[in-house]
Amino acid sequence: MRRILTLTAALTALSALPALAEATFCTARINDRDVVLGYDTAEPGLDKNFSRRERIAARWGEHDCPSYVVLRALTPELTDDQRGPFCLRHDEATKSVIGYDLGERDAWGQCRQRSASVCERVNATRSAAGAMTSAAARGTLNGLRALPDGSGAVIMSGSGSVISSALGSLGTAAATVAASPALAAGAAVSVVAVGGAVYACSD
Incomplete structure (x- = not known):
């Protein structure tokens, strides 16, 4: 329950951010529910955060929210550099993000090595x-x-x-x-x- 509340608080904080210059909206599956998020397509350094594989999948309609957008929503108090140690924890049963963990990311921003660990502030x-x-x-x-x-x-x-x-x-x-x-x-x-x-x- 604590982890669900933590994610909810993070998503609430994201909704309070100032309007984005050129917002693109996307849907992320978080804790087995669809959450609409937004990001600025004109932001500097976008290429560094949005993997080529995610870009291609998005063009084909096979992938929606970039992983870095989801990680930002879960850790709104950090910069992209400070998010470096973290990766998204994905649950195969629900096909949704259930939080974030420590570890190297794959092309989808998910943890390369599976574990049962989830981080919370x-x-x-x-x-x-x-x-x-x-x-x-x-x-x-x-x-x-x-x-x-x-x-x-x-x-x-x-x-x-x-x-x-x-x-x-x-x-x-x-x-x-x-x-x-x-x-x-x-x-x-x-x-x-x-x-x-x-x-x-x-x-």
Whole structure:
């Protein structure tokens, strides 16, 4: 239920964005329902985000929303560069996007390696992300490292209890993240700080 609410909030945030200069509307299947999204066909850097395979499929009417448009809707607080670590998690049974995960993307923006993990934002302030980024830069927290993809993200993976304990040592803001149900519920968890936010990715 929490994940569905998170996606709903992200889609609501997208609808509040300013009108696009040259909007193209498309339909994405998210959580087994059709959602209408829009994007600017004249935006700089479109080629970098819209794969050739998606373009060809769209011309033939076999594919609608570009994957980067869907990922933007799910992570409205991030820039395209900051979205670098994330890929779309797709459910074959419902033929819909059910969230986003960490990993390399295929030509459809989906995760190349299948997993049961889904990410969700777990804090609303920049303090915890800043504490994690600073700790990674100083090398003061074992297992916390910067991702080499230019996104500026730092990541820590392990059991929920180990990560909670480590984050608790970084101060009050990070301790709030450490107490998140997303960490407590996951035996294997990855915590990512990027763009001033913290995400927990777990089963």
